[in-house]
Amino acid sequence: MNSAELKKEKKSLFSSKKQKDEKIRVEFDRTDWKDRWKIRLKTGSFIVNIVWRIFRFILLLGISYVVIFPFISKIFGSFMSPQDLVDVSVKLIPKYPTLNIYRAIIAENYYFAAFTNTAILSLSCALIQMLTCSFVGYGLAKFKFRGVKLIFFLVVFTMVVPHETLQLAMFMKFRYFDIFGIYRFLMDNIPAIRGKYAYINLINTFWPLGILSFGGLAFKNGLYIFVMRQFFKGVPDELEEAAYVDGSGPIKTFFRIILPISRPMMITIFLFAFSWQWTDTFYTNMFFTSQGLYLMPDIVSVPESLNSTTFVAQALYNSAITNTCGLMIIIPLIIVYCFCQKFLVQGIERSGIVG
């Protein structure tokens, strides 16, 4: 190929780029717009279409209102002062707005301590769960080995058995932690430490949730594994084969090739794991029994300074206060959701759960 030809090619490339910017117009015989409208009106498709659109919009708006309204009323309620609650003319917007409720919760309910503890717990759990579930999901989707069907069945099994049923056994397991009695056996049979036999108590530590997260057995992890598996099934095998041909092992392939393309799905899993751990009460009530370690469920109470026995509408005021606690708990979730919500739908849509 000589230089002249190359130049020509370059020129044609540039010109095609220029053409891209201009709109391509195609001339063809089209029915006159008057006739088109006549037909539309006669068949009624136009009217049906308009009516359906209006109906759909109103319906969606109405249900959006149902979803959003509680949050709005809680936000307004959180600024109310006791006078507002007695005033009959106040429906939604407070007349005497104060920040008293927020101040009292921060000052008396150990809000920041609970916040940091829960943040550490939720972030680490969500990260571990995200990694484990994509790991296990990838193993189940892309590798054929003996027992793969059995393991998938076990995953579905863990999804079906609710942890509420196992509450007592789970508590006892981590209160007196032992693996098949090995620890106890060692303690009984090694002379040097015999007699100092004590149980390993994992309650009030992050270990129980950490262990469950690591194994993909924490809250709804079966669902995450299932979703990740379906997603990886949709990833073409050629991608990995190309990587194997180039001499990269399965694990390197997973981290270098598969993880980057499954980002929306993983963010979805992370979002679920994080927010469900954040607002969780079941595990936190079960595994954290001491008073010293503050977590989010602990701050939902009425601060002493706002509690009075003489106030008429105290019950109402109390519910305003607990709602404010709820709002303060979900503030970080709202922020995370605003950033991640587009991945939520994207990830699920691409997953092709149908399989």
Place this chain on the structure above:
Amino acid sequence: MNREATPGTPRKAAKAMSVPTKRARHRQSLDKRKARAGWLFVLPFVLVFVLVYVPIIADSINYSFNDIVIRKGGGYTLQWVGFQNYSDALFTDANFVPTLTSGIQKLIFDIPAIVIFSLFMAILLNQKMRGRAVFRAIFFVPVILATGLIEEIDLSNTMTSYMESSGINMGGDTAAASQIMSAVDFQNLFSNMKLGEELVDYVVGIVNNIYDVVNRSGVQMLVFLAGLQSISPAIYESCAIEGATAWETFWKVTFPMISPMILVNAVYTVIDSFTSASNTVMSYISVVYKEAGGTTLSAAMSWMYFLLVILVISIVAAILSAFVFYQRRDS
């Protein structure tokens, strides 16, 4: 597997198989390597499942047949009582059986409501329109924000708002729905249609609890959306060319294609109801759990409840799977 093996007597063929050529051996080792890597990937799950989860399940079943006595020095002892806990729960405890039956009943009625609602919403949200992204974002808010703790707070607030019927509402469940349309209007509308009394009550109940239904159908909506996205647009195109109406297209194309998702969602709805704070049976069991001496009783109760629910799931699955249409795929 071995293409070079010449056809001959069976014994010869077997011999040829047993001495693998270089290529075959290499491929086998790659398969083996891949199998090992597969085990490595699922290892965390298998490890914790065997070491922690299986003992927990076994213990849980074991506890339901025992009494637990916590020793003072630490540790605990079990006392075998056989079916004592189960008979206590069924015959001695006055509240358990009524709670259980009403809970199961509510569960059975909730399944169609949530599945139909989420299917309808998913179809709406799947259509092309202006502001779809915003509506989607709003509809998935409850999945993230209104679970666990927030749900519990809401629940306790409705109780206080019942006690205190004041002008201000604090974002309770039913408040929003009753502002859209009062239940009485709805009842009148339906009673004129000469439908059964029970059906009217059922629909009115759903409309009154629309907030609850919306809250609990978030994941189901996502699953349905994923299912709808996976239907090939070519099918709809050919339907339009053949002149099918939207109604026909729904029943002949969308519904059969989405039917596996209906089964999945029905099962998921049942499982999800365990963790819901409005589940009366679970909350009753947790009350028993906290009582003195009620710990193993609660284990027995929750296993009974679980078995009943599994029964419900399998009945629902059996009924639905008769209608499920599986698209044949060449895989």
